[in-house]
Amino acid sequence: MEKLRIALPLFGLLLLAAACNKKADFNYYYYEPADYALISQHLNLPEIPDDYRAQLPTHIANLGLAARPVEQDKAILGRVLFYDKSLSKDGTISCASCHKQELAFSDNAKVSTGVFNRAGDRNSIALGSVLNFSAYYGTDLFGPSGVPFFWDNRAGTATEQNLASMTNPKEMDMSHSDIVSAVQSKAYYAPLFKMAFGSEQINSERVSDAIAEFVNAIGSYKSKFDKEAEKAIGYNVYSNNEYKSFSGFTAQENAGKNLFLANCASCHSPTQSRPAKMKANNGLDIATTDAGVGGITGVSADQGTFKVPLLRNIEITAPYMHDGRFATLEEVVEHYNSGIQAHPNLSEELRAPGGGPLRLNLSENDKKALVAFLKTLTDTELIADTRFSNPFK
Amino acid sequence: MPMTRLYVSVLLIAVLLGNNACTHYYYAPNTLQTPFLQEQHDARASLGMISGDEFNGYEVHAAYSPLKHAAVMVNHFQVSSGSGSNVSSSEDSGAGHLTEVALGGYYPVGKYTTFSLFAGWGAGSVSNNFDFDVKADLSFQRRFLQPTVAIRGKWARFGAALRFNQLRYVKGEVDVEVGEPDLTIIRNIERASPLFVPEAGLSCGFGYQAFWADFNLNFCNIRDRDDYHFAYSTVGLSFSCQLDYFWRER
Known part of the structure; x- marks a missing residue:
């Protein structure tokens, strides 16, 4: 019994010493794990989202220009849509087909080729030629002083611009319902829409809005x-x-x-x-x-x-x-x-x-x-x- | 003296009942159990309320001496803040629990005083909810060494304890949308784990024969506490039963 009396406190000390020494294993996530598992099957989106806020340099800020805060989740969704070829009639063209990142989001063809090898009308404008779209582009944001889109300035807003390109027969040739169907057919869009808009509902306006937000995040100011x-x-x-x-x-x-x-x-x-x-x-x-x-x-x-x-x-x-x-x-x-x-x-x-x-x-x-x-x-x-x-x- | 007692009572009741807003804590000290053991087969069990800055909960404590001078102690601690039980709420909330077991020895000195030393291990978790589906769940393990002195009379008793904890956060599931400052706090915890967390506890009780009520004060004195958002203190009110009273010959 005497030995047991000594053994019990000693066993307590042993318990103290032998407890788990595992290093902290913290998982930081942005998406629900099941959603991210689904997304990751198809997309290389970082688990912790990228920060799309623009930090314009001081020499620009001193001119009175500022980048509008970007809605992160919309920009993330917009990035996926921007590169999604299923948003074209024959499944061969995405926004990025004519706005290639390695070319500062321009195209090296005189005029870009759209669906079914249809030639476009004009040279693809380099999105990377712009300081930052959110700083002064769009009449919706900046009124008459907002810079409009396209070579002929026919679109006042980024949403108007990208919907026009998606529905242009020489570019992506989609109807609004085609756009919705294409996006709805891919399960990984549901959580992305929920993150961006609060619900999984998909319509062409939301598609356009998300792409516009992604484009708004693009800017060049580190030359x-x-x-x-x-x-x-x-x-x-x-x-x-x-x-x-x-x-x-x-x-x-x-x-x-x-x-x-x-x-x-x-x-x-x-x-x-x-x-x-x-x-x-x-x-x-x-x-x-x-x-x-x-x-x-x-x-x-x-x-x-x-x-x-x-x-x-x-x-x-x-x-x-x-x-x-x-x-x-x-x-x-x-x-x-x-x-x-x-x-x-x-x-x-x-x-x-x-x-x-x-x-x-x-x-x-x-x-x-x-x-x-x-x-x-x-x-x-x-x-x-x-x-x-x-x-x- | 009566006025002092009144002030203390009012303060404790106010802390226990008030304050349902929410701050996100990642650790809070549970009551340092004072076992009040003197002989083989002494046993006690208690149930209590515990409260801290913006959180409330309950505790269950038990201690038993199977051998003279040796005992086992078990503690369970569960707290929540805000709308803690309703995780689908848009309100901020938090919840945490800890269950631990300890083995140790006790040494009565004279008729009224007992010294004890327990070593234990426990596991728990803390879950903070920030908004719809935005959560930070951390689980941790705690090793501790607890020296205690207990003084018991016929009607009143007093306990003072220190607890030296090694707090090891083993797992975390953190939605980065918890935002700042919590994201930085959680990263601090991850980086610093295991943490050395010294604590102190005071207990003061009144009762007779088998039934006692105890007020408990517990303090956590980790360095740079604000970097980890640990609760500084908790207060508790517990009701305990000296079970050995019922089987011991009188």
Whole structure:
């Protein structure tokens, strides 16, 4: 008995010592486990969701621009829909087919190919040319000052834009009911819709809304140009009277920057923040071959005018212009140097003092410098950003 | 003296009955059981209410001495806050439990005083609900060493104990939508586990023969407690029965 009396407390100490030593095993999840198991069968979505909030650099924020808060769950759903080829009539085309991430969400074809190999009408606009859609795109968000969508500015909102593309016979050729059926046929969409909208109900408006939110999250603001502009905050680097050099630029890039500020920035924005003009005719042809904005408004002054894009990621978004007629940046520069045509609606900025087409008379070194500067607008982080990549397995 | 007793009573009752709002805690100290053992076959069982800052619950304690100077002790602790039992509610809520067993020895010194030392192991969990389907569930194990001194008279008794815990969180299922600051708190717990958690408890009871009522105060004094959101203290009111009274020769 005496031994037992000693043994019992000792056994307690043994219990104390021998208890489990397992390391903490914490599982952080966003989706319900069963939902994530279903989603993971088809999609490479991270278990902890990506953060789609944009942090615009200070040199942009100082201009009064701010990125609207993105609804995370909608953007996640929108990412899946953006890459889903079942949202096209023949199951071969998704939004990403014509907006390829590796090309800053542009297409390297003059005009993109839609369902059943149908050729589109115009060159695919690079989504990566934009600073951030949520900062100034859309008349729904910004009223008349909001930048509209498409080359001819015909869509005021991102939802209007993507529904137009999905239903365009030359692009995805879907009806609204086709869109709903395609999405409903895939079980993994149910939890994604529930997360995004609070219920699993699927309709074309929600599809469009989610894609728009994903597109709103896309933006390019981490180029060499941005990094240098950030370092140069406080200097009036954009002044037309005195151009300050960026310390991290080469002499050629700085020379190109000066040429750009002097000759191009009045339309394409010195800060690459938002275009200075909503539309312009840039003298590609002497007569109207594509009505552009005029085809929508019916106004004669708009005939042959098109959206003025920002030039972010211009290096990787060839071919250029609304019809993809120029294959290289050198061709583009040469057009503005010596090839501007006297279209009746030619933009004022491209007219010489007498009213005829402007001739820049750039030297070969000038042209090379301008191209070198344009290449500083490439944002390699955007094209490698997994938040915007194809989620399908 | 009567006024002091009145103030203490009012304070305890207010804490026990009030406060149903919700803060998400990831640990709270249960009552440090004072076994009040003096002889072989002494046995007691108690049922009590326990309350802390924004949570309430109950406790069951039992102790038995199968051998002279040696005993076994069992504790169960269950608390909830907010609308704890209704996890489908949109309201924030929380719930936790702990069950533990301990073995140890006790040494009566004189007629009224007993020293004891118990070593034990327990397992429990805490589940915090933040919104519809947004939860953080953590499970943990606790090893402890508890020295206690108990003084018992005919009508009143007093206990003081220390408990040195090693608190090891073994598993967590955390919806990241719990948001901040809880996400950071949970990550702190995961990173710091196992944690050394010293606790102290005071017990004061009144009764006669087999039946006693005890007030219990328990304190948890972990360093950087706010980093882990551990409850600092709990108070309890328990009713116990000295079971040995019924089988012991009088």
